[in-house]
Amino acid sequence: MAKIGVEQSLTNVSEALRQRGHDVVELKQESDAKDCSFCVVSGLDSNVMGMQDTFTNASVILANGLSADEICQQVEEKLR
Incomplete structure (x- = not known):
């Protein structure tokens, strides 16, 4: 399964992904996303200055307005 970085505040998403067999890493700093396939x-945390430093090539999933199940579905669809 995929290695997925999940923002600290999204514990329900982390649990749902772990239950589906994914390796979940808590994103505390940019370097935590280094080897991830996805980052949720x-x-x-809005980018008010418009700076775009890239720390990973992982796909980013924006969790705003999505349930944990919907996020899991997005991850599994992208893995196919």
């Missing part, structure tokens, strides 16, 4: 973020 809440979108609450």
Whole structure:
């Protein structure tokens, strides 16, 4: 299964992904996303300065407005 970085505040998403067999890493700093296939973020940390430093090539899933099951479905669809 995929290695997925999940923002600290999204514990329900982390649990749902673990239950489906994925390797979940808590994203505490940018370097935690280094070897991840996907990163799930809440979108609450807005980029007000418009800076775009890239720390990973992982696909980013914005969790805002999605349930944990919907996020899991997105991950599994992208893995196919």
